[in-house]
Amino acid sequence: MPAQRFEPHYRRIIADIRQRIASGEWPPGHKLPSTKALADLYEVGSQSTVRQAITILIETGELYGHQGLGVFVTDRSPTT
Amino acid sequence: MPAQRFEPHYRRIIADIRQRIASGEWPPGHKLPSTKALADLYEVGSQSTVRQAITILIETGELYGHQGLGVFVTDRSPTT
DNA sequence: GACAATTTGTCCGTATGTATT
DNA sequence: CAATACATACGGACAAATTGT
Numbered sequence: 001m002p003a004q005r006f007e008p009h010y011r012r013i014i015a016d017i018r019q020r021i022a023s024g025e026w027p028p029g030h031k032l033p034s035t036k037a038l039a040d041l042y043e044v045g046s047q048s049t050v051r052q053a054i055t056i057l058i059e060t061g062e063l064y065g066h067q068g069l070g071v072f073v074t075d076r077s078p079t080t
Numbered sequence: 081m082p083a084q085r086f087e088p089h090y091r092r093i094i095a096d097i098r099q100r101i102a103s104g105e106w107p108p109g110h111k112l113p114s115t116k117a118l119a120d121l122y123e124v125g126s127q128s129t130v131r132q133a134i135t136i137l138i139e140t141g142e143l144y145g146h147q148g149l150g151v152f153v154t155d156r157s158p159t160t
Numbered sequence: 161g162a163c164a165a166t167t168t169g170t171c172c173g174t175a176t177g178t179a180t181t
Numbered sequence: 182c183a184a185t186a187c188a189t190a191c192g193g194a195c196a197a198a199t200t201g202t
Binding site: 060 | 132135136139140
């Protein structure tokens with residue numbers, strides 16, 4: 001039996017962002033902190049790690065990004 | 081009118097893998113070529129780029145990876 | 161228009177760890 | 182132990198888009 005794997009940083013960032021969205025702290029349309037600020041917030045040494053989390057959340061449609069502007073929470077109806 | 085954006089490499093890799101799965105070329109359970117071989121196949125200079133595509137496809141559940149073994153096409157449950 | 165600052169977007173290279181054979 | 186291959190993290194280099202001066 002393998003021991004419980006630790007969540008990698010990027011997955012924990014994904015989970016945290018999802019929770020902030022779900023809790024309403026970051027409502028639809030909210031602009032997330034900059035990649036640099038998020039790297040600081042999550043205490044990861046590189047923006048690349050944050051980027052990976054954001055790229056996945058953009059891919060799944062939960063966030064969307066605009067170059068030069070920021071990354072935002074997708075505006076979607078809470079149909080679920 | 082902005083010109084048509086070029087797809088970044090990782091998105092084209094995602095699209096290609098999805099198409100191979102959809103076409104049946106890579107059926108459920110099929111083992112994908114190694115990351116290194118895929119980097120060669122798609123002519124990207126680094127395995128990191130391939131990895132990003134694969135990570136996203138794993139995150140979306142279309143692929144799954146086993147360390148030391150390979151990356152495989154997800155076996156869809158025929159529940160629907 | 162030009163320029164700089166900020167921020168997102170992509171790609172590359174490397175290092176290290178983990179799992180299988 | 183060694184070879185192979187996946188998994189994660191980091192850091193740097195540019196490009197592209199926006200905003201402000």
